[in-house]
Amino acid sequence: MKKELIELNVNGRTHELAIEPSKLLLDALRQDLQLTGSKRGCDDSSCGACTVLVDGIPMLSCTMLAASCEGQEITTVEGVSEHGSLAAIQKAYGDWGGAQCGYCTPGFMMTVKHLLAVNANPTEEEVRSALSSNLCRCTGYSQMYQAIKAAIEAEQKAVPST
Amino acid sequence: MSDFSIIGKPTAMVDAAGKTTGAGKYTDDLSLPGMLVGKILHSPYPHARIQRIDTSRAEQLDGVVAVVIGKDAPTPYGILPVGHDEHALVTDKVRYVGDNVACVAAVDEATADKALELIDVEYEVLPAYFDPEDSMKAQSDFIHDNKPQNIEKDYHHVFGDTEKALAEAACVAEARFIANEVTHAAMEPHSTLAAFEIDSHTGKPGRLTVWSSTQVPYYLQHKLSLVLEMPMAQIRVIKPLVGGGFGGKSEVIPLEIIAAVAARKAQAPVKITYTREEVFWAHRGRPRTIIDLKTGADKDGHITAVKARVVQDGGGYCSYGVVTILYSGALLGALYDIPNIQYDGYRVLTNKPVCGAMRGHGTVNVRFAFESQLDELALKLKIDPAEIRRRNLLKPPCVTINGLRVQSYGLPECIDKVVERSGWRERKGKLPKGCGLGIACSHYVSGAANSIIRSDMPHSTVNIKIDRDGGVVVYTGASDIGQGSDTMVAQIASEVLGCSLGRVKVIAADTDLTPIDIGSYSSRVTFMNGNATLRAAQEVKKLLIAAAAKKMNCAAEDLVFRDDRVGKKHVAAGDSPAQDGRGRPSPHELSTDGQASVSGRVEGQILRGSLQQKRKDEGPKDAMTFEEAVVAAIDFHGALTGTGSYAPPQEARGGKHKGAGVGPSPAYSYSAQVAEVSVDEDTGEVTVHKVWAAHDCGRALNPVSVEGQIIGSVWMGMGQALTEEMVWKDGMLMNPGLLEYRSPSSVESPEVEPIIVESVDPEGPFGAKECSEGSLAATIPAISNAIYDAVGVRLHESPFTPERVLAALRAKKAEKKIDLTEGVDPTAPTRFREHGGSLWFRGKGPARHPLDPARREAPAGGDD
Numbered sequence A: 001m002k003k004e005l006i007e008l009n010v011n012g013r014t015h016e017l018a019i020e021p022s023k024l025l026l027d028a029l030r031q032d033l034q035l036t037g038s039k040r041g042c043d044d045s046s047c048g049a050c051t052v053l054v055d056g057i058p059m060l061s062c063t064m065l066a067a068s069c070e071g072q073e074i075t076t077v078e079g080v081s082e083h084g085s086l087a088a089i090q091k092a093y094g095d096w097g098g099a100q101c102g103y104c105t106p107g108f109m110m111t112v113k114h115l116l117a118v119n120a121n122p123t124e125e126e127v128r129s130a131l132s133s134n135l136c137r138c139t140g141y142s143q144m145y146q147a148i149k150a151a152i153e154a155e156q157k158a159v160p161s162t
Numbered sequence B: 001m002s003d004f005s006i007i008g009k010p011t012a013m014v015d016a017a018g019k020t021t022g023a024g025k026y027t028d029d030l031s032l033p034g035m036l037v038g039k040i041l042h043s044p045y046p047h048a049r050i051q052r053i054d055t056s057r058a059e060q061l062d063g064v065v066a067v068v069i070g071k072d073a074p075t076p077y078g079i080l081p082v083g084h085d086e087h088a089l090v091t092d093k094v095r096y097v098g099d100n101v102a103c104v105a106a107v108d109e110a111t112a113d114k115a116l117e118l119i120d121v122e123y124e125v126l127p128a129y130f131d132p133e134d135s136m137k138a139q140s141d142f143i144h145d146n147k148p149q150n151i152e153k154d155y156h157h158v159f160g161d162t163e164k165a166l167a168e169a170a171c172v173a174e175a176r177f178i179a180n181e182v183t184h185a186a187m188e189p190h191s192t193l194a195a196f197e198i199d200s201h202t203g204k205p206g207r208l209t210v211w212s213s214t215q216v217p218y219y220l221q222h223k224l225s226l227v228l229e230m231p232m233a234q235i236r237v238i239k240p241l242v243g244g245g246f247g248g249k250s251e252v253i254p255l256e257i258i259a260a261v262a263a264r265k266a267q268a269p270v271k272i273t274y275t276r277e278e279v280f281w282a283h284r285g286r287p288r289t290i291i292d293l294k295t296g297a298d299k300d301g302h303i304t305a306v307k308a309r310v311v312q313d314g315g316g317y318c319s320y321g322v323v324t325i326l327y328s329g330a331l332l333g334a335l336y337d338i339p340n341i342q343y344d345g346y347r348v349l350t351n352k353p354v355c356g357a358m359r360g361h362g363t364v365n366v367r368f369a370f371e372s373q374l375d376e377l378a379l380k381l382k383i384d385p386a387e388i389r390r391r392n393l394l395k396p397p398c399v400t401i402n403g404l405r406v407q408s409y410g411l412p413e414c415i416d417k418v419v420e421r422s423g424w425r426e427r428k429g430k431l432p433k434g435c436g437l438g439i440a441c442s443h444y445v446s447g448a449a450n451s452i453i454r455s456d457m458p459h460s461t462v463n464i465k466i467d468r469d470g471g472v473v474v475y476t477g478a479s480d481i482g483q484g485s486d487t488m489v490a491q492i493a494s495e496v497l498g499c500s501l502g503r504v505k506v507i508a509a510d511t512d513l514t515p516i517d518i519g520s521y522s523s524r525v526t527f528m529n530g531n532a533t534l535r536a537a538q539e540v541k542k543l544l545i546a547a548a549a550k551k552m553n554c555a556a557e558d559l560v561f562r563d564d565r566v567g568k569k570h571v572a573a574g575d576s577p578a579q580d581g582r583g584r585p586s587p588h589e590l591s592t593d594g595q596a597s598v599s600g601r602v603e604g605q606i607l608r609g610s611l612q613q614k615r616k617d618e619g620p621k622d623a624m625t626f627e628e629a630v631v632a633a634i635d636f637h638g639a640l641t642g643t644g645s646y647a648p649p650q651e652a653r654g655g656k657h658k659g660a661g662v663g664p665s666p667a668y669s670y671s672a673q674v675a676e677v678s679v680d681e682d683t684g685e686v687t688v689h690k691v692w693a694a695h696d697c698g699r700a701l702n703p704v705s706v707e708g709q710i711i712g713s714v715w716m717g718m719g720q721a722l723t724e725e726m727v728w729k730d731g732m733l734m735n736p737g738l739l740e741y742r743s744p745s746s747v748e749s750p751e752v753e754p755i756i757v758e759s760v761d762p763e764g765p766f767g768a769k770e771c772s773e774g775s776l777a778a779t780i781p782a783i784s785n786a787i788y789d790a791v792g793v794r795l796h797e798s799p800f801t802p803e804r805v806l807a808a809l810r811a812k813k814a815e816k817k818i819d820l821t822e823g824v825d826p827t828a829p830t831r832f833r834e835h836g837g838s839l840w841f842r843g844k845g846p847a848r849h850p851l852d853p854a855r856r857e858a859p860a861g862g863d864d
């Protein structure tokens, strides 16, 4: 298939890519931009390991064409850490055992980032339902809830409410 | 009261940041210049002879660099020395739908996929066997010519006099249990990258480097050497991050060999990554198991005898099968005190994807049956289910009737803890209608005492190097697959050396750099590699002690190494360690005395002369920094190194009977669980609300990880209990995807309360035993016993799906079974969303299904 030139805005930088129109966003990120943080875990949009934010909304990058994302802001797990340091949620996932093998973790990072962006203080019920878009085979999810709680507390400490 | 500075503290994994930032590399994240993509052609038939393969059309396709088939690497291999029955690519027959026929290496995935369609294969379809009990009756067309009746292996063990004991028992329960097939479904699909380099002396392809998602780099190196006919020294296996294994990466998986064979022929690096569907075909999961179980007890509930006949549906090749069937029998012992055991185990070949080792290898399904039956006995004898378990405890130290040595035994405490936390005494039998509590126990090995490749070599060896910079480098063959073994190794090394965790760097699982370790399986790593690390650290510490004692002018015994400082015993320990964000002392921070640490490092590296001068002026010291001790020791020895290794003791290696090698372990973990469930009597749906899981792990080296392993095991057990099941239709897997193979999501997962019990094993590193597998086996029977408590039906077949629960409920009320498939096209899938994956969609699949609506006629002259 003939390649086309597209512009992708990923983690605040614009990249010019020559790709087949049929190329999936996940493959463009992993193969063309070497942003291998987003993972492929399934063939049928069922695992969430490939989750990225497109204009702030969690999307399955394995189910989107890269070319369809032109002009949109894509955030991958590589764009989560702040000023070269771990974001609170990343630190908390490490401290509380939210990541074991870590293969699902990039997807969860994006899902949780979005959850906390729209709901700064989710109930456990809300956390569970938000996380159900992603599969993890190691943790049984429990320690993720603790991590999310800890991250919220850390954020609140860092930004005292007025 | 133990006093450790690192051990026992909740510690983030040393590689956690790489995982949460996406910077950590898994195999599929790697690429090399000129790398090709490999794609495998799989068999659409469950059992067929290959008459002819024509790859010429595929080879001519633009972008295809090489096509490999069986004859490119005809040496057979297998993970067990007794089971060398696999080939990189089949040479004569395919034995399951998904078996490996050919591989294309091409410039990209699309080209490789297209090329697969151009390979012409002519099959002679053979009669196939799908049910193990049928397969055992086969008279012809055996799956492997040297395995008559398709029996891979059978074992018949008798310990004591079971018949007599059963005849004399006050109470006997007997039933058939079936546990259906489940698979690991690790989130990372298997991936392998293989590359040859040209030898400078011969000018020909020389050394091979393989990066692979493996739990066992050493075994992979060994089998690659066998199949490629290369010396092991010419092969380097590197394990990058691995996205979960659970046993599914604990043996050589076909793509690992195929990638190397393809790279050799293509003369370029080749990477193969399985699709999720291929992961299901590669499988190696827990076999469907049929268990006929009979247990006798005296009137007080003491178990007097157990008789088990176990049939496992092993799939098309041996894999770990011989070990699995032995574990099923051997682990009837070592949990309770059972004086008479009879075991008949059959590992049977069928034309389905291969079963192998999966978390709780061999013990899980039999434990489900046993613990369910124990509940029945308790009911008949009117003894509380928790109490009947207490009455059958072992009295360690002891050796069980089947030759298993038990030393540390935290089971009594585990039972007490879950009984207490769950409110068992107050709540059991008093919950509202449709709700119930169930209890069950389990145990598991902390590594097999006998390795699968018989030899006298230690099971683990670890090297430690400390150089002038005061950095500690640990070289370990342990394979971190997400369970946190790198962190465990770092913790042990830093605890022994008395240095901060931040000082320790772990280089792991690279066969060029790290000494042999036989891998991450049978929960052996903490116990065995941990012990090797402990010994290596003690070894290197001797050098530090000698040098420090001299500098400090005191006896070696008076020295204390802790928190990056060397002090004398009578001098009070230095300032308290830093606190981390969780309000606990942080083992990550380097020495709190930042000043000393920095100057020490500078002095150590550059200003050695002035440091020596300073030391001369100072005379003997009362305390030193870790770096100063290192520099002092290096002044005597040069760079410091220490080696430690571990081999299980002779006494722990089991009895003398045939098959006695499997089951013995230097130590066993113990688990007790209570599950709380509710059952919807109209739909048959079971909800698990909470599981209290107490696990005796000897000592929790890293409590966060231990709790994570307990929760993860319980959760996976719940998956097998309620939703996970591989569904077959004439050898074709009908649910090869994560939507259809239903691993629980966060909304379906119960709260699990992990309870750590520490029995401090006399031989474990700091007393530690396994914590990653043992809990799984108790969950399934705890749930099934809770269902019985809730609605009074005993489920004999897992998973306990709504259909099965409803059928049992209706049978109890003598109502007619609801047949969901009544009047439905018999060739249609029996369940919502079931299909045979890509084969189904592309209209391929077993020839036995001419009526399948999706199937089109195979083109004449062959089927691709």
Ligand code: FES
Residues within 6 Å of the ligand: A039, A040, A041, A042, A043, A044, A045, A046, A047, A048, A049, A050, A051, A060, A061, A062, A063
């Ligand atoms: S890779 Fe599984 S949902 Fe995208």
Ligand code: FES
Residues within 6 Å of the ligand: A098, A099, A100, A101, A102, A103, A104, A105, A135, A136, A137, A138, A139, B187, B243, B244, B482
């Ligand atoms: S941490 Fe392994 S899949 Fe989630």
